[in-house]
Amino acid sequence: MAGRKSLQHLRAAAVLALAAVLAACGADSGHKDMPATGGKAAPATGYGPPGTPEGLAQGAATPTGEAAGRATNGEVSAAERPVSTFAVDVDTASYGFARRTLLSGRRPAANTIRPEEFVNSFDQRYRAPDGNGFAITADGTRMPQTHRGADDDTRLLRVGLQTRGESDASRPDAALTFVVDVSGSMAEPGKLDLVQHGLNTLVDQLRPTDSVALVAYSDRAELLRPMTPMRDRDALRDAIGRLRVAGSTNLEAGLRLGYDTARKAFRSSATNRVILLSDGLPNVGTTDATPLVREIQEAAAKQITLLGVGVGSDYGDRFMEQLADKGDGYVVYVSEQTEADRVFVQQLPATVALRALDAKAQVEFDSKTVLSYRLIGYDDRALSASAFRDDRVDGGEVGSGHAVTALYALRLRPGAQGHLADVRVRWLDPKTREASELAQPVTVSALDQTFDEASAPVRVCYVTAYLAEVLRGSRHAGDVRLTDLRTIARNAGEGPQIRELAEMISAAVSLYD
Template sequence: MAGRFLQHLRVAAVATLTLALVAACGADSYDRSDSGKNAAPAGTAYGPPGTPEGLARGAATDEAADRAAAGEVSTSERPVSTFAVDVDTASYGFARRTLLSGQRPAANTVRPEEFVNSFGQQYREPDGNGFSITADGAHLPQTHRGADDSARLLRVGLQTRGESSESRPDAALTFVVDVSGSMAERGKLDLVQHGLNTLIDQLRPSDSVAVVSYSDRASVLRPMTPVRDREALHDAIDRLKIAGSTNLEAGLRLGYDTARNGFRSGATNRVILLSDGLPNVGTTDAAPLVREIQEAAAKQITLLGVGVGSDYGDKFMEQLADKGDGYVVYVSDQAEADRVFVRQLPATVALRALDAKAQVEFDSNTVLSYRLIGYDDRALSSSDFRNDRVDGGEVGPGHSVTALYALHLRPGAQGHLADVRVRWQDPKTREPSELSQPVRVTAVDEEFGQAVAPLRVDYAAAFLAEVLRGSRYGEDVRLNDLRTIARNSGESQQVRDLDDMIGAAIGLYN
C-alpha cells in the first residue's frame, strides 16, 4: 500500500509498542498513620547513622530530629511501611535520554523506584497467578558515607508468572495518538507510526484495535476493528499527520468513548495514549481527566501511557497512568527499544493483578529504623492495605516490582527481621488475595561485594537517582563509586546503559 513504511524499518519499533501493551507488569519511606495521610512527603534515601539509640527513644537531639524530618522512621513508633505497587519506568528512560544529550534532567522528573524497576531482577516466578516474594540484602558498601556496621540494604521483590502470547486473552486496544505540532520532532510521531504498524502485524486476528488521533480536536480514524482486517488498520496509522495544537483532553475523552463503544467482555480492554504529554489546548490540568479515567477504570478499561520526545510532560503522563489503573513507559529511539524490549517478547496484553499493594512490617526488636527509597507518590496508610476500595498498582505477566529499604539494626540483632505482604485483586473476578513471607536478619548479612549482582545494580541505580534529583542523600555517594559498582555487576546491555548514564552524569554533576 502506498505510504506504508518498509517492513524492515518496523522491526525494532515493534518492541516499543508491544511492551506498551504488557499490562503492568512511591511513597514516603514510611507507612503514614491515618491521621497523617495528608502530610508532606518525607525524604526518600538513607543518610548518616546519626544517633540510633536517641532516635529509638524519641530523643529531641538535633541530629535525631534531622533524621526524623528526612523520613527515617523509628520502628518503635511506626513499624509498618505500606505502598501501592508501581511498575512505571518512564523516569529512567527520560533521564537516560536527557543525560546522554548532555543535559541535567529536571529533579522533579527523577523517581528512584522507576530507575530500580527498569532492571531485570532474576526473581523466581510463582507457580500460579499472583506473586512470588523475594527478600534479600546486604551491608551498605564501604564507599557509602557514614554507613556503620548497623546499616543494611533490604531488597523486597515481587514477581508475576510469565505468559505466552498464544495463551493470553484477546485484547481490545484503543490507540490515542497525539499528532499536534510538538510531535513533529524526530523520534515522536515517526517512532509511533513504525511501532503501531509493526504491532498490527504481530497481534492475533481475534484481537481488535481502534485508532483515535488528536491535535486541536480529536477524530476517530478507525473504530474498533478486528485485526484480521490489517490493511484497514495500517491505512488508519499511515493517515496520522502533524497538525495544530495539543488538545489532549479531547483526545482522551474520545478515546475512552471509543473504548467503551468497542468494549469486549472477557478481553483486556485498554486505552493506550501515545504522546509527549504537553497539552496546551482544552484542559491542561490532569485532575479532571484523572476523574474521568477513574470512572472508566471502574468499568475495566485500563490506561497505558507511552511517552516520547526530548520535550516531554513527565508529570502529566504519570498522573494519568497512576489514576487510570495503568502505567507509563518512555521510549527515546528504535535502538533503545530493540535493546530493552525485544528480549521481553513474546509480550502479552493480559493482566496478573489489579490494585496490588505491598506492606513490610519490621520487627522493632531487631530493626531500629528504616527508610523506603522512592515510591514518594505511592504511600498508603496501614489500614489501606486491606481496604480494596483504595487504588493499588496494575501488574502484568512476567513483571517484577522491587522496593529498596535502608535499615539500622539494633546491636546484636538476630532472628526475625520483618514480614513482607502483598495483596491484589484478580483481574477477572476482582476477588482479593494476599500472600506473606517472613524475613530473617541473616537475609541482610551479606557483605555488599558478595551480594547478588541485581541488588548491587539496584543500589547504583537508586543512588544515581538520588544524585540527579538533588537529594541530600545523594551527597552520601560519589558518582565514580556508583560507576565502579555498576561495572562490577555484570556485562548485560542494561548494565552498560547504566554505566553510560553514570558517565554522562559525572561530566554534568562533578
C-alpha cells in the first residue's frame, strides 16, 4: 500500500500528468499450443504538464501538499524516492508522425509527442549481449553550455538496453497475419499505395518456410488470403493487388477477423504476429480502444503479438499506440517510400522474433551523490517500484536487435564522486516465460565528460529528447533553443537520419520561434 501511495505522489508531481485509462484483463487459454498468462495491470496514461492546456484536457492534477514539496520543476528527490521504474517501450511512431506534420508546415498536437519514441528512433550503437536477453549500457554527459540553468552539478544519464540481433537464416519461421485498412480515408496518397508497396517488398524478403495471411477491412472485414506459405508468392501478390479503397472504417471487424485467422493458423514453433496497417481512425463498430485491447490481451497471452504500422497525415496516433502497447507489440509510422522500405525490408524481417516479454527497467539512485532526477518521457509507462519483480504486471515486448533508451536529467550533490546508481532490467523468456534479471552499477565518472566530448549518439539523444519537450509544450521547453538543437544535430554526423533530424528542427524553428 505504501508503494502505491508513493507512486500516486510521484504522478501528481511529475511534468506530465498521468491518468488511468485501461483496466487489465485476465488471459484465457483457448489452444493447447498457446499458454495463457495471468492478468496484467495496465499502466496509467496522460499528456501535458499540469497547468498547460493539454494537461488540463487530460484531467491533470496540480501537485499539492507533500507531493509538491518533493518535486521542483518536475524533478524527484533521490532521498525521498530513489527508485524509478518503467515498462520498456520500442515504439517510434510519435517521432515519424511529428516529422511528417512539421514538414507539412503544421504543429503536431502536444498529446502525440512522446520523448522516448523520438530517442528510440535513432541508432545508439550499443553493444549487444552474447546470448538472449539484454546488455546494459549506462553513460552520459554534462549539459551543453547552451542549456539554460546548466552548471557543474547537472548531468544527462543515458540508460541503454540492447538485445542480440539475428540473421534471417537463424531466426524462427514467421506466421504473419496482415490486417489492412481499405476504408475511404486510406485513399489519400501515402496511405494504401504505400502499404501495398511495403507488402510487395516484404513478400520478396520472407523465406519459403514463412507464411502470410491477408485480411482487408472497411465496412466489414474480408479474408483475401488464408495463411499461405511463401512458396506461393504469386498468390499473395495477387491478393495484395486486389486491395481497393471503399467504405467506412470498421477496425473492430478487421482485428477480430485478423486474430481469428492468426489463432486458426497458429504455429507453436514460429513467431506469430498480427500486423495492423492503418491510419488508426475507426468510425464504424467499436471506436473505443478498450474492448479491442481486452481481446488483444487475450490473444497476446496466447503468444500472438501485434505490430502497428501507421500511415497518413490524418492519423489516429493514440488509438494505434494503445492497441500496440496492450497487444504485446509496438507501433511504427511510415510516410514515404524510403521509410516503408526501412520498415518492411530492414526492420520487420530481422526483428519479427521476440527476445523478451514484459521487460521492465529500474534505476535506483544513490542519494549520497544524486540530489534529484527526472525521467524524460515514459509518462504512460511508469510503474511502482514493487511492480518491477511482479511478473503479473505488464511490461514491454522487445524483438531481436532492438534497443531501448531512457534519459534522465540529474542534479548531483556538489563535488559528488563514486557510485551514482544501479540499473536493472527484468524480462520473461518468450518461450518458457521464465524471469531473468540483470543489473549494472553506474559511477559519477561515467557522466563527467563535457558535452562536446560526448559520443554522437549521446548528443543526438539530448537533441531529440529536448526537441520533444519543445513540441509538447513541456515546462522544460524553455531550457533550450531550437536553433541550438539544430546546430548540435548538424555537428553530430552525416547520416541520412541526422540530416532528416536537422531538417525537422528547421521546420520547427519557423513554427515555434
